[in-house]
Amino acid sequence: MRYMATYDFMETMRNTNEWLGATAKAIAAYPAVAAVPNPFFSYLGAWGEVTERSMARMVAKPDWGIDTVVGEDGRDHVVSVDIEVPGAFGDLIKMHVQGREPMRRKILVVAPMSGHYATLLRSTVASLLPDADVYVTDWHNARDIPVEEGKFDIEDYTLYLVDYMKHLGPQTHVIAICQPAPLALAATAYLAEEQPAAQPRTLTLIGGPIDPDATPTEVTDFGNRVTMGQLEQSMIQRVGFKYKGAGRTVYPGLLQLTSFISMNIDSHSAAFSRQIKRVASGDASEHDKHNKFYDEYLAVMDMTAEFYLSTVHRIFKEGEIAQNRFTVAGKKVDIGKITDVAVKTVEGEKDDISAPGQCKAALKLCTGLPEEKKAWHVEPGAGHYGIFAGGSWRNNIRPLVLDFIDQNSGPRAVSNPSKKKAG
Incomplete structure (x- = not known):
């Protein structure tokens, strides 16, 4: 194919x-x-x-559609989407609330690269904007990325997150939703060894497959049933001549x-x-x-073929994150090195994609983290979508996450080495 x-x-x-x-x-x-x-x-x-x-x-990227947000002054403030850090495979964007002073909370929302655009998290981002400065990972459609830009797999994704965390500085609170949860955990562990001062203050993992085998679902069963050869032959195609990425292998x-x-x-x-x-x-x-x-x-x-195949092989089949043997650029990432980043997991009781237990497995991997810096929540009656965008998120999970952020926003050096170096 x-x-x-x-x-x-x-x-x-x-x-x-x-x-x-x-x-x-x-x-x-x-x-x-x-x-x-x-x-x-x-x-x-x-x-x-x-x-x-x-x-x-099917071929149009949706708009964010977040035009204004009400500030503490009671006025509507215009929201613009600004590119904070550009990249070939994705941008770090800021939901810039014009005319508003910097907020006490700074949140990085890590959007999944699983077939839909980051705008799938529109309601999540809109619900956080009144209470925080919000940044989002805005991944590009692989069909529009020229072949000469090279590959993009889960290691590259992890390094993108590392760069974003360095750029935003140590007072950042990361919320990773669904697919990127294990890679956000790995990026934090990578920084714990390479540049500890750049680690975020908190890491909230929502409905992500840290250990897919902890509670198998139809998704994990599919990953175990098929071989990598079958996936490559049946799912991978080359972008046609209509787009800039002509010739790039993708999962369309x-x-x-x-x-x-x-x-x-x-x-x-x-x-x-x-x-x-x-x-x-x-x-x-x-x-x-x-x-x-x-x-x-x-x-x-479209997703790059190497990202899709490496996700299935290394996260689902080999369980590299679950077994704490994930490597980035030849360097082993030890999740146990995370010692002062508060970690919270959120799961939905009726999540049939990433069932309860898969995400909470992250806490067991954080062997160097004190118990008081670990938290978990299972939302009764909630499915996968509801834990980050539905009524369960708005009415219960969002307040819990914001409380968790506030409880773990203690003093830490606010300098940002990457920005100083750039200057």
């Missing part, structure tokens, strides 16, 4: 379906159709509208989306059927619940 023609064929199919949707919508809107008293044309137009929108969203976003949808095909089919009926009857709107969810869910990005 590793051919540009295969990649381009998938894009052709997506583009064709978008065109079919637009055509159906145009036919139903033709004035002469109004003279035919048949509901068929209403449903044809509704199907076209939903289909065109859905297919178009469209292929990932197929996997996402197939896991819950019945619920997705029902959701789209209901939406078509709502559009046909005039009950749908531009920003209704369906569009709000699927505009983000359908927006997928």
Whole structure:
């Protein structure tokens, strides 16, 4: 499957379906159709509208959509997205609240590179902005990265996090969500040996696979069932000629989306059927619940092949983080070297992706950390998405995380060696 023609064929199919949707919508809107008293044309137009929108969203990066935040002065402050540290494979961005004094809390939100853009954490970031200065890892779509920029695997991802932590300084509080949790833990341990003063104050790990075998799920079972050769042959393709990354081997976003949808095909089919009926009857709107969810869910990005394959091989199959034998650039990273960074894990009771126990395993690995600097929370009744973006996050987990940050914001040198050196 590793051919540009295969990649381009998938894009052709997506583009064709978008065109079919637009055509159906145009036919139903033709004035002469109004003279035919048949509901068929209403449903044809509704199907076209939903289909065109859905297919178009698959290749578009969503906007953050966070325009303002209310400050302590009671005024609305404009929010801009500024690039703090640019990079070939991702940027560190700052959600800059204009006209507001620097906040007491400084939070780095580490977004997953697992098929969706960092904007998947929009509601998480928006909920933190009133109480903190927020920075986010904004990973790039691999299809847009030229081949000459080289590889990007989990070691490179870890070193990106190391650079971000150095840049932001020792008063930073890191929140890693889902997939990057083990790599954020490794980055902190890396700094513990290489540059201890640059370590963050706290590290909150939410629903991440620190030890995937602690409580197996369908995701971990899949990783154990298939061989690396099978994954490489069935999942990896080369970017087609349409994009800047032509020739780069990737795990395509469209292929990932197929996997996402197939896991819950019945619920997705029902959701789209209901939406078509709502559009046909005039009950749908531009920003209704369906569009709000699927505009983000359908927006997928390609991952570099080496990142996807090394994640499956080293995190899930070999358990290098779980067994504390992860290496970066030939250097072993000892998680036991973390001695003064408070670590908290958050899990959802009904998380079927990273089940309870997988994330908490991080605390056992932190053998050099005093027990008073360790904390964990299992949210009753919460699934994977809910622990960082749903009602469970807003009403319970977010306040607990902020309290944890405040309790562990004791004195530490505030100098930032990396910035001084740059100056």
